[in-house]
Amino acid sequence: MNYATPRNIEHLEDCRFYHYMDLPGIGLVEGTWDLRDEIDNYLGGLDYSGQRVLDMGTASGYLTFEMENRGADVVSYDITEGQPMEIVPYMNGGFNLAAAQAASSQMGERTKNAYWFAHRLLGSRARAYYGDIRSLPVELGKFDVALFGMILGHLRDPFGALCSVARLAPSTIVITNQTHPDDDGGTPLAYFMPSTANREPAAYWALSIGCLTQMLDILDYEVEDVRSAWPWCRGIPERDGREHCSSIIARRR
Numbered sequence: 001m002n003y004a005t006p007r008n009i010e011h012l013e014d015c016r017f018y019h020y021m022d023l024p025g026i027g028l029v030e031g032t033w034d035l036r037d038e039i040d041n042y043l044g045g046l047d048y049s050g051q052r053v054l055d056m057g058t059a060s061g062y063l064t065f066e067m068e069n070r071g072a073d074v075v076s077y078d079i080t081e082g083q084p085m086e087i088v089p090y091m092n093g094g095f096n097l098a099a100a101q102a103a104s105s106q107m108g109e110r111t112k113n114a115y116w117f118a119h120r121l122l123g124s125r126a127r128a129y130y131g132d133i134r135s136l137p138v139e140l141g142k143f144d145v146a147l148f149g150m151i152l153g154h155l156r157d158p159f160g161a162l163c164s165v166a167r168l169a170p171s172t173i174v175i176t177n178q179t180h181p182d183d184d185g186g187t188p189l190a191y192f193m194p195s196t197a198n199r200e201p202a203a204y205w206a207l208s209i210g211c212l213t214q215m216l217d218i219l220d221y222e223v224e225d226v227r228s229a230w231p232w233c234r235g236i237p238e239r240d241g242r243e244h245c246s247s248i249i250a251r252r253r
C-alpha cells in the first residue's frame with residue numbers, strides 16, 4: 001500500500017496545529033480547536049481497543065493519537081499532498097481563486113508537518129494516506145471503524161465521500177459534525193453555507209442529523225446512538241467559546 005512517507009519535521013515553526021495538543025518535551029501547542037476535555041464524546045464514546053480505524057481528515061492528528069492511546073490501529077487520511085481544500089469559487093467581487101487555493105495548499109502542508117512533528121514526539125505507529133477522497137483505494141484494506149471528524153461540511157460532495165468509505169465496509173461509521181443543539185434528528189436538512197455576503201471560503205454544508213441518518217441508511221448503516229460534545233473553538237477570535245457537535249454512531253446492518 002502506498003502510505004505517505006513520514007516527514008522528519010524538527011521545528012515547531014514549520015507547523016500549523018489545527019488541534020490543541022500536549023506534546024512531550026514541548027508542552028501545550030495551541031491550534032484552532034481544543035477538543036481535550038470533550039474528546040470521549042467527540043469520538044462517540046466507542047471502545048477503540050483492538051479496532052482498525054480510518055481517521056478521515058486527520059489534520060494535525062489529535063484524533064488519531066487519542067484513538068491510538070485507546071488501543072486502536074489507525075490509518076490517518078487527508079487530502080493529496082500539495083492540494084488545496086475545495087475552495088468556494090466565487091466568480092464575482094474580484095475573488096482571487098488561485099491565491100486562495102495557494103494559501104490553502106500552504107496551510108495544508110504546514111498542517112501535515114504538524115501531524116508528523118507530533119507523530120514523532122508521541123511515538124505514534126499510525127500510518128498516513130493522502131489521496132482523493134472520492135476514490136479511496138480498496139487496497140487500504142478493511143476497517144472496523146471510519147471516523148469523519150468535521151470534514152463532511154467542507155466537501156462539495158459529502159455523500160460521495162461517505163460512498164467512497166462505505167466501499168471499504170467498516171462495521172461502524174462515526175460522524176462528528178457541528179449541529180444545532182435543538183436538532184432532534186428529525187427532518188433531513190442540508191443548509192448551503194457560502195454566500196456572496198459571508199464569503200465563507202471552504203465550508204459548504206451544515207447537515208442535520210436526519211440528513212446524515214438518511215445518507216447512512218442508503219449505504220445500509222443504522223444509527224445506533226447520537227452524542228453531544230461541546231469542544232472549544234479557540235483560534236477564531238469572533239467565535240471564541242464552546243460550540244455544539246453531534247457524534248453519530250452508525251452500525252452496518
Ligand SMILES: C[S@@+](CC[C@H](N)C(=O)[O-])C[C@H]1O[C@@H](n2cnc3c(N)ncnc32)[C@H](O)[C@@H]1O
Nearest residue numbers: 056057058059078079085086133149150151154
Ligand atoms: C476541519 S478539519 C477536521 C480535523 C479533524 N478531523 C477533527 O475533527 O478535529 C478538516 C480536515 O479535512 C481535510 N479535508 C478537507 N477537504 C478535503 C478533501 N476534499 N479531501 C480530503 N481531505 C479534506 C482537511 O485537510 C482537514 O485536515
